[in-house]
Amino acid sequence: MVNYKDLGLVNTRDLFAKAVKGGYAIPAYNFNNMEQLQAIIQACTETQSPLILQVSKGAREYANQTLLRYMAQGAVEYAKEIAPDGNPIPIVLHLDHGPDFETCKSCIDYGFSSVMIDGSHFSYDENVALTKKVVEYAHAHDVTVEGELGVLAGKEDDVEAENHTYTRPEEVEDFVKKTGVDSLAIAIGTSHGAFKFKPGTDPKIRLDILAEIEKRIPGFPIVLHGSSSVPQDLVKIINENGGKLKDAIGIGEDQLREAAKSAVCKINIDSDGRLAMTAAIRKVFMEKPAEFDPRKYLGPARESLKQLYMRKNREVLGSAGHAFDK
Ligand code: G3H
Ligand code: 13P
Ligand code: ZN
Secondary structure (H helix, E strand, O other): OOOHHHHOOOOOHHHHHHHHHHOOOEEEEEOOOHHHHHHHHHHHHHOOOOEEEEEEHHHHHHHOHHHHHHHHHHHHHHHHHHOOOOOOOOEEEEEEEEOOHHHHHHHHHOOOOEEEEOOOOOOHHHHHHHHHHHHHHHHOOOOEEEEEEOEOOEEEOOEEEOOOEOOOHHHHHHHHHHHOOOEEEEOOOOOOOOEOOOOOOOOOOOHHHHHHHHHHOOOOOEEEOOOOOOOHHHHHHHHHOOOOOOOOEOOOHHHHHHHHOOOEEEEEEOHHHHHHHHHHHHHHHHHOOOOOOHHHHHHHHHHHHHHHHHHHHHHHHOOOOOOOOO
């Protein structure tokens, strides 16, 4: 049993309370490898933003859960080392889309400070029962829990949903009360991946449903998944350098900025980071076909990811400068 506090991590409770009060959202960035982790820590340290580091089931399978946990522990030490005044940004280690109780328990026992139990694909009653079980175990270890109501379209790990099922505002109060969750992920039109909307449409998220949910559970921390904006300049670089990403469309950053000012206090971004890294790598491969040192293409990919996430923190989430809010 490893306690996350011994690793220098924090849970989400205080961070979310401050984010709701301050009208910004905390970035939740996924990582699977060292370059992503370095870029995330550098970006959040340079912008002085609090940070939620996310590990998905896919990441655990790809990189090995033991290695990922030690990497997160190393990330805390690295954050101390590069902190301008020796004061590191607060870091949460979070399980993204926990599929079952056993995975959540294993992460809690292994030093995670926050877990998501994604029961959104089950019936309402099954979702309540499963989420409650995870909350009971997590809270006994002072670990915070994110639940989900409503189904996002797109692919999440092994689960694929054709259509959105928007969160029903009339269910949220009961769900929060019965389960004891610390935050709630909702479905209001965001979706996972780089192909979120049909071309030629004017994609909008349902800020009206968000407002209705806020009315039912005022000030309760809300989470938005599937919040990549799919920057078209990155898609263009990929396609100009041998890529084939047709009709990749994301959520407008203006809409996310609007949502972040409300009780939305955690915004999940992964696909945009993948695009930034892929664009940089493709460019190196195209311009320098003789290059074969991984540092020569992973280095630019890391820098491009860092620049993207610094801009997200400043212009989209509004989290820059809020690492040490009182
Ligand atoms: O929600 C999904 C995240 O982007 C993680 O993706 O399951 O491919 O690691 P992954
Ligand atoms: P994107 O695919 O839009 O980046 O969403 C990531 C996410 O929701 C991780 O949980
Ligand atoms: Zn997600």
